[in-house]
Amino acid sequence: MLLILWDPGGMVAEWERRTLDARYRFAAAPTEKTTSIVIVDIDEESIKSLEPTFGRWPWPREVHGMLARYLARKGARVTAFDVIFSERVRRANLGEEELRELRRRITKIPRTGREPVEEFLDRIDPTRGDRILVSATADASPVIHSCIFYVTEAEFRRNPALQAEPAEMNHYRKILKPERILLPEGFAPPRFHNVTLPFEELSDAAWAVGHTNYTPDPDGPCRRAFPLLRLGDEPYGYPSLSVLAAAAALGITPEKIRAEPGRVLLGDRAIPVDRKGGMLIHYQGGRMVGAKRGGAGYLRNFKSFYKYIPFDVVLLQMQEEAASRKGPLPEDVFRDKVVLIGSTAAGLMDLRATPFSAITPGVEIHANVIDSILARRFLRALPDPYPAVLVVGAGLVAALLAFRFSPWWGTAVIVILGALYSVLAWFLFTRDLVFPVAAPEAAWFFSFGAGMVGRVVREMREKHRVRNLFGRYLSSAVLEEVLKYPEALRLEAQRREITVLFSDITGFTSLSEDIPPEEISALLNEYLTRMVDCVLATDGILDKFIGDAVVAEWNAPRHQEDHAVRACRTALMMIEELGRLNREWEAQKKPMLSVRIGINTGDMVVGDMGSDKIVDYTVIGNEVNTGARLEPLNKMFGTVILVSRKTRDAVEERESGRFFFRFLGRIRLVGRHLPLEVFELCGERARIPEEQRKAFATFGEALEEFRRGRIEEAVERFEEVLRIWPDDGPARFYRDYALRLRKTGLPEGWDGVVEQISK
Structure with missing residues (x-):
């Protein structure tokens, strides 16, 4: 059991992850909030179809700004970009200082002649797209932008030079200060030592900036999300894009998000986290809901309960509405929705593994976390030390069963009870409770096996001892039966x-x-x-x-x-x-x-x-x-x-x-x-002869006379027995005993009891 709890090779943990994936797939179902989330998909087809207009990816920033303004007009509750705009755009050789000088000079030109020049300068202004995106972000609030933390604690220990310079770190913390959350004692989410943020004006304009980090398990799939991550040595946590999007949908500002031991609080919603700050993602699983489109890079085998709308379809809808024509999408498709802008394109490298698929869009994981928070559906794992107690208890019970039942019955009982526990764990998973399966089952079966081996060895020793002890005293048939049923x-x-x-x-x-x-x-x-x-x-x-x-x-x-x-x-x-x-x-x-x-x-x-x-x-x-x-x-x-x-x-x-x-x-x-x-x-x-039976009957009569103290009659009857059977020892004994009594007389209180003469 200690080896199972220690799990040096990780085999038990791997088995547990596989059983968890099976439970995920078994219990997959949408929540009442699943339809509240819409994903605008930068897919392969959109990238190809928009290339003649916007060029190759990345598209101009004003495209994303227009999308943010459109979503705000259509009543989106929250807009969250799972795309990082980390640097300002540089699209021309003409510098910003030269443009500012030209703008000062053309102010001397009359307005009628100045407007075409200003329009041309605006088009070649390298900051135009950034300005439009920043403006749209500020006006269409709440709009949430993404950042990515990198340089893990392990990487930092191997190479401290990877850490951001102190000045840079202070600058990052200043930008993220509105979102930071004080961590309580004992709350220790993963620590990182560098970060990639949206450029400063966009960060300032955003309702909030959240990290998009997902740490896969050793076998690849992402099963846990981290609502908070640490940056450097300060005792603060920075929330994820998913947590911030859910908070915005609930009307909770970042400064009202709190952390307590074992949970992150969004108002009256408590997100349970483990000792490392991770939450088990309540995946919904499901099937594809959005429009199906072909293409070599499109994830045709991926299934989701969330509505995916291709980016180019949204732009077409915007174009049709601008021309007062009916577009391909319903009028209220974005109304009161949490809208995530992300990508399923393989070329953009935002694909992850999950319990449902080896290739899953990263934005799908964000959607599942947001769904879980909005629906109050959280997977709650059995807290420490109960998993260890469960393992030890299962091992002890299995060992007792091994010594209580025969191998066949014991195996049947152990398999049935093990199966019942697995069924129970699966049932509890549908009730959002995660009980460990691998470690208790391993302890269950290995302890039973070890107990059975120990029992066999003990029984062999016992049989050897019994054979040595009783081999000289018992018949072979009895000895074999004793060895066959030693419990008796x-x-x-x-x-x-x-x-x-x-x-x-x-x-x-x-x-x-x-x-x-x-x-x-x-x-x-x-x-x-x-x-x-x-x-x-x-x-x-x-x-x-x-x-x-x-x-x-x-x-x-x-x-x-x-x-x-x-x-x-x-x-x-x-x-x-x-x-x-x-x-x-x-x-x-x-x-x-x-x-x-x-x-x-x-x-x-x-x-x-x-x-x-x-x-x-x-x-x-x-x-x-x-x-x-x-x-x-x-x-x-x-x-x-x-x-x-x-x-x-x-x-x-x-x-x-x-x-x-x-x-x-x-x-x-x-x-x-x-x-x-x-x-x-x-x-x-x-086999008793008739003559002998007659003598025995007479003996009985004589003995009764003797008991009553009628000695004369007893002597006569005993001699009658001896005439029938001269060699009868008891008759001779009683006759002689009676003759002695006739001489000495009956003792006082005669009761017919005879005293044994000697041993």
Whole structure:
């Protein structure tokens, strides 16, 4: 974003200029004041057609004087010359001093003989055209003439000799003094160090003199006008021809024009300017309105909303009216209009580039500025520092979107929102508000791209970490799904419902005493491999090995609705797999193993835990400890798989009737105050033999008698179970427990709870 704001190569600024040109062309439309401006065009055809009469360009000054007087007679509100008459005319070798001497001498000649001589002298007087133009300028007020500022600040720094001499500069300032405007602090329009003015008598006669400078942007087109320019080091600004013409049309004299920070005031009209004193030109665009004429040099492709009238057509109108004939123009064509005299002729070099055309008459730009002021239609750019805030905001939002959405969704969202912002900027332009497009869009898309690259890199690192972390604990299918949807994986510690499984080899300690360590290690590795395969087959996660014990859990890190079912399936698979392993080992004369399994379900804390340098993904909590204590409880009951009521209820809720659970009573575990309802997972219901089911039913009746404290009846019913199924461990445990109670008697407050003998 800093690079976009800095824009060292100017690419963002260039893009912004192109989008601005597109908005100009999109929103082009005339204002209600467009028809108030008429342009008298010194075009190629006029120069050719008038050459036999007036000679080659430049024409005699009296022609322009006659035009100024004619326009005043026709009711023109303002006449502004976009032509600079910078020097007095010299058309004869006879000097002015000699002419004055001849005029003094002919005063002695009688009047009747003197008039032809005076007329001849008047024709050869080199100042005649200037005098006529000055007189017409003074009489036809308001008439505004042009000047041009040159020698920019950069040119002056390279070559200070280009600056006007102090005496000349003082003379220029004296001529322009009526138009100068005091600049406030912080108002710094461009500074120039020389100027070309109309000759002094014409400047004095003019209503005002305004500059015609237009500074194109680096790519060529003129998009900004400068209402005021500075001359030299004084804190004054000098208004443009366009500003003065608009002021005259509004009845505002030059001395009433004021400058304030960020604006130039013409009465109640405030022209917004940027920190460099420039105003965005509110171009009207449009189509050609004036008469179309041919000719190789004529701008046939140029389009304008303003009425262009060729200079020679105006002269023809003057001639026809002088002869009391109807001319080619309407009688009121100039009435109450702002009339600009300028040129579209290529040879006069007053052609500029604008957002609408690479070749545009300079006078067209003046017309657009005047139109904007009269119609109060000003383009207002977003002031500082809001463009920078907009860029930073767009970049941050795009970066957040990159991390929030997937690449495809993120790209779709970013393109749609970017397009909506562009549409908004175009709409605001039609309301005369200029919002930056290039920099925010660049920040928008580049930040999104950078964020997406960062996200991809981060996800690759995360996948590598997850693969290293879970590759040993998860099945390949689950691991791939976790890698595919990493947003579902939360490695930080969190509380959630988990089903945990603890399994342990029965009598492993005594077994390891009789077998060499190498053989024990090989046996244990093969056993653990088979057990872990069972865990991974149900998409469980291998938490850890504790010696020969296996700890596994479900519903982490991936969400699994049937986590309790998966744990029970795994326990049965482990017992079945161990049976196959024992048969293989029996044939190999290896010792056979037996295991005990405890399963519990409840809220546990799961996630990365450990030190700053070493962490492990594991579960902790009271419910974990409960699961750990269920596993050794099998020894007391002579069972293989024990589960808590929470696990049994969770299984029944998901797949009711699939597994056969036998209630073994309420057990107070070692170190616990509250009793726990314990169930034996006997297997899948469909695989339980009928005789065994009958024994389980009788066991349930016996357990109820035991709970009620009817010990004799309980003993009889437990022995009945053993007659049906002699190897039933829980029946044998309860029978023996009941016999002890028969000898000792029931303790006070008997509630049927059995105390766990040991861990």
